[in-house]
Amino acid sequence: MYARTFGSATLGVDGMIITVEVDxxxxxxxxxxxGLPSTAVRESKERVRTAIKNSGLRMRSEKITINLAPANVKKESAGLDLPIAIGLLASQGRLRASICEDFLFVAELSLEGNLRPVPGVLPIAITAREEGFKKIIVANENINEALLVEGLEVYSPKTLMELVDFLDGEIEMKTAKPQPIYEPEGFVELVDDFADVQGQFMAKRALEIAAAGGHNVLMVGVPGSGKTMLAKRMSSILPEMTREEALEVTKIYSITGKLSGTGLVTKRPFQNPNHDSSTAAIIGGGTNPTPGQVTLAHNGVLFLDELPEFKKATLEALREPLEERQITISRVNGTITFPSSMILICAMNPCPCGWSGDDDHSCRCTPLEIKKYMRRLSGPLLDRIDIQIRVPRVKYDDLSSRRKNEPSSVIRERVSAARKIQTKRLEKYHLFCNAQMTHSLIQNLCTLEPAAEKLLKNVFETKKLSARSYDRIIKVSRTIADLNNGAEKITAKHIAEAIKLRSDFEVDA
Amino acid sequence: MNNSDKGKLGEDSATKYLVEKGYEIVTRNFRIRSAEIDIIARSGDTIIFVEVKARSNIRHGLPIEAVTLRKQKKIIEAASIFLQDDNYADCACRFDVIEIYLEGGRVEEIRHIENAFEILQEG
Structure with a gap:
């Protein structure tokens, strides 16, 4: 006999409904x-058969054919165990086939017959709702994720037998309730806060501006000056994620299996890959493309410490995600696009030994060494970094002072206000922060006061700036103006600060 | 008692065992050019192909372990030829193994393994 059930797999960051036909x-x-099963799916036949047997259900040994449609896509999910098992029982007359077609089944099976969680339940649930499914069956650990999608009835039986009884109508089952998230007792979460950072006022200001306008930042400083400490606190001053943004991040975490029973991710991601990471790990890749660090940092911060130590190819590959805010990965098996809208924060030493430009240490590097070191950073990459600053060594007085620093929450309020102004201005162009403005938009939207115009002209001519630097200075000064209660026109003061942030450290490429 | 005697004894006792359990014996020692099926039995609409393995000790492994993949393929080949007979075209079928443990020329224990193997998916 023939039966049909519905299961799902993931493709990129989206769910895909798979029709499981069993004869x-x-x-x-x-x-x-x-129907192009991956190894995990092919192996599911052993799990399904054993789970059915150990649940006390009988499976006749017949010629069983299972087809996964659409047949042209490689199926990558162990979550197909459950729809295959249910389809089998329906095809052998143990379950009413018509009832089984109302549900979407998403779970792996243990040999014992228990339901196990699978990655990617959130995007699958979103797709399910879009395709008109009303009821979804998931494992206990996936309840919170599935419940993020409104308008779906979520059921979570513990075992295959319980599910069979439910489908038979023998037992009632309530729709699943959100599961409490257990945290170990006495666990105090350490929150990185800007109040911890002593001194470094300029760097703090630069990061505030970067957060407000979505600008990328390069920090150049001697070892131990606090670059890493500053960068780690960046996500604490970014505005709270909107529900839309949080869902996007949760989707990515869901696909990569980084959610463990938790629901919505509300903290902005902070990714800090080691400089030895491969290009595929940073950008995303693999035979069946999986998201890389740029995607995991979506809507958050990607921090590259020791920037020149990264492989050149890796750094160059960052250009596309920085420009397009998404990354397209093409492999033989297909082309997949992942979102990658993040703020890039980079840190580096000014030279191989680290002390060039410091007042109290002498640099041991030859000019050639420094030149070689700097040459690892290409012009096009640096070009995408709006703010480039020096982070000097902290003075003893700053370090030992008991002065209360401004906490992140206060900075965040200012940042959020500035973001609101930008959103209002840029909404009709489908942009959300100043860093995304193009040259023509800058011409239209950024008006300079005459004094500001004059200052910029002066600097432009004396410093022999490029057209690119010109745009960048105006973009950053626009953000500064937004932070300054949303001043309509950019004043000379704003321009001056932007110039300082732009050229505090000139990379001699 | 030599090995072929043991085999004969095993097959005879397996046949007796199946009859006692209510199976109908269709034929014994069904032979094609390259393979043989020890017993073909029938229960309701199901045709059962039985391979009998007798052992007097397990120094060289359990009886069922002697039904190797190669042997399974041969049995499956023979079974598909048997099933071409129109009388059995609509039947379900099953591959069983019956293990016979011998002790001093007597049958000590019979173990019946239903659904011992099936056709493997290529690739």
Whole structure:
């Protein structure tokens, strides 16, 4: 007999509904899965068969053929165990086939017959709702994720047997409730706060501006000056994520299996890959493309410490995600686009030994060494970094002072206010922060006061700036003006600060 | 008692065992050019192909372990030829193994493994 159930797999960051067709007929006993199953799916036949047996259900040994449609996409999910098991029971007359078609089944099976969680439940649930499913069956650990999607009835039986009884109508089952998230007792979460950073006022100001306008930052400083400490606190001053943004981040975490029973991710991501990471780990890749660090940092911060130590190819590959705010990965198996809208924060030493430009230490590097070191950073990459500053060594007085610093929450309020002004201005162009403005938008939206114009002209001519630097200075000064209660026109003061942030450290490429 | 005697004894006792359990014996020692099926039995609409393995000790492994993949393929080949007979075209079928443990020329224990193997998916 023939039966049909619905399961799902993931493709990129989206869910995909898979129709599982099961036919069980007389003939030589066999168990075939067709329709481009991956190894995990192919192995599911052993799990399904054993789970059915150990649940106390009988499965006749017949010629069983399972087809996964659409047949042209490689199925990458162990979550197909459950729809295959239910389809099998329906095809052998143990379950009413018509009832089984109302549900979307998303779970792996243990040999014992228990339901196990799978990655990617959130995007699958979103797709399910879009395709008109009303009821979804998931494992206990996936409840919180599935419940993020409104308008779906979520059921979570513990075992296959419980599910069979429910589908038979023998037992009632309530829709699942959000699961409490257990945290170890006495666990105090350490929150990185800007109040911890002594001194470094300019760097703090620069990061505030970067957060407000979505600008990328390069910090150049001697070892131990606090670059890493500053960068780690960046996500604490970014405005709270909107529900939309939080869902996007949760989707990515869901696909990569980084959610463990938790629901919505509300903290902005902070990714800090080691400089030895491969290009595929940073950008995303693999035979079946998986998201890389740029995608995991979506709507958050990507921090590259020791920037020149990264492989050149890796750094160059960052250009696309920085420009397009998404990354397209092409492999033989298909082309997949992942979102990657993040703020890039980079840190580096001014030279190989680290002390060039410091007042109290002498640099041991030859000019050639420094030149070689700097040459690892290409012009096009540096070009995408609006703010480039020096982070000097902290003075003893600053370090030992008991002065209360401004906490992150206060800075965040200012940042959020500035973001609101930008959103209002840029909404009709589908942009959300100043860093995304193009040259023509800058011409239209940024008006300079005459004094500001004059100052910029002066600097432009004396410093022999490029057209690119010109745009960048105006973009950053626009953000500064937004932070300054949303001043309509950019004043000379704003321009002056932007110039300082732009050229505090000139990379001699 | 030599090995072929042991095999004969095993097959006879397996047949007796199946009859006692209510199976109908269709044929014994069904032979094609390259393979043989020890017993073909029938229960309701199901045709059962039985391979009998007798052992007097397990120094060289359990009886069922002697039904290797190669042997399974041969049995499956023979079974598909048997099933071409129109009388059995609509039947379900099953591959069983019956293990016979011998002790001093007597049958000590019979173990019946239903659904011992099935057709493997290519690739």
């Amino acid at each position: 069980s007929a007389n003939g030589m006993p066999a168990f075939d899965i067709v």
